[in-house]
Amino acid sequence: MIFKDLVSHSIKVGQHIWPQLNHPGRQALKAVSKKIVAPSVSKVTLVPGMFGEAKELTENEIQDIIKDFTTSAQYSKEFGFTGVQIHAAHGYLISQFLSPLTNKRKDKWGGSIENRSRFLIEIIKKTRSIVGADFPIGVKINSADFQRGGFTEDDCIEVLKALDESGVDLIELSGGTYEAPTMVSGNTKESTVKREAFFMEFAEKAKDVIKTPLMLTGGFRSIKGMDEAIGSEKVDIIGIARPMVWDTHFPKKLLSGEVSSIECNPPELPIKKLKHMAELGWYVLQIRNIGFGKKVDHTSNSVKDLFKYIGMSQRDAFLKKFSL
Numbered sequence: 001m002i003f004k005d006l007v008s009h010s011i012k013v014g015q016h017i018w019p020q021l022n023h024p025g026r027q028a029l030k031a032v033s034k035k036i037v038a039p040s041v042s043k044v045t046l047v048p049g050m051f052g053e054a055k056e057l058t059e060n061e062i063q064d065i066i067k068d069f070t071t072s073a074q075y076s077k078e079f080g081f082t083g084v085q086i087h088a089a090h091g092y093l094i095s096q097f098l099s100p101l102t103n104k105r106k107d108k109w110g111g112s113i114e115n116r117s118r119f120l121i122e123i124i125k126k127t128r129s130i131v132g133a134d135f136p137i138g139v140k141i142n143s144a145d146f147q148r149g150g151f152t153e154d155d156c157i158e159v160l161k162a163l164d165e166s167g168v169d170l171i172e173l174s175g176g177t178y179e180a181p182t183m184v185s186g187n188t189k190e191s192t193v194k195r196e197a198f199f200m201e202f203a204e205k206a207k208d209v210i211k212t213p214l215m216l217t218g219g220f221r222s223i224k225g226m227d228e229a230i231g232s233e234k235v236d237i238i239g240i241a242r243p244m245v246w247d248t249h250f251p252k253k254l255l256s257g258e259v260s261s262i263e264c265n266p267p268e269l270p271i272k273k274l275k276h277m278a279e280l281g282w283y284v285l286q287i288r289n290i291g292f293g294k295k296v297d298h299t300s301n302s303v304k305d306l307f308k309y310i311g312m313s314q315r316d317a318f319l320k321k322f323s324l
Helices: 002-012 059-079 093-098 118-131 153-166 190-195 200-207 223-231 241-246 250-256 272-291 302-323
Strands: 084-088 137-142 170-174 214-217 237-239
Touching: 059 084, 059 118, 084 093, 084 118, 093 118, 093 137, 118 137, 118 153, 137 153, 153 170, 153 200, 170 200, 170 237, 200 214, 223 237, 241 250, 241 272
Parallel strands: 084 137, 137 170, 170 214, 214 237
Antiparallel strands: none
């Protein structure tokens, strides 16, 4: 009831609140899921033993997952949400269909970028037919995977054109996967560091080919960087997810002039391959704390956090299995 009250309050004060609809595909932890699927047989090559080998989806399973997305959107609308976002980035299932690195299919779901984007476009079309023309649908997509042989910027431009024609209401640009977590770290280019926005250069290219409102997330920490992004007229909305976890009152403080920037420094894990996974785990745990009315723990131990994150995910999957 608490969450439903939050949704109702947001609507009353004129705010939008959208759930993000996602499927992990091969990026499901082995400890959490016994059935791991992907467009083609593959495995996340991050840490031995953490991820299992994904089996190739059948035609019927693909259609079932498309239906699951549309059903989730329908339930979201009935619950009172004001829109939904379909997650097609960060190496999750839809992103796996888009990437030739993880999609080796020879049927209508693989090969050309038109075929590789078919899964995403079908989800949007069928979702729209269920929720109607007035219920907003957004899409989060990678500008690129930043992996050799993966989803490229040229691929993304073609998908953006298709999304523009599909009638989605908002496109959010990001980038990276678990194996190349650019969405967490950005890149080391001086221009990126200076502008804060990880994917601003690609946003400028994207805005030249689409009319759909464009959202850019990743790296924003100061009012100066945000103003410059919006002022460029290439970006319509900016995302500040991690700053809002670090300080849940940051947007209010920013708008009131109390602060002009923020530094987010979660505890680091001294293991290179797990560093970014640990950071993501830390943010997940803090979002959970916020959800339960607890304070954000800025001093928590990153090693314990990572294993706690995996343990909680496994427990939640177990409880869900036996509650159905």
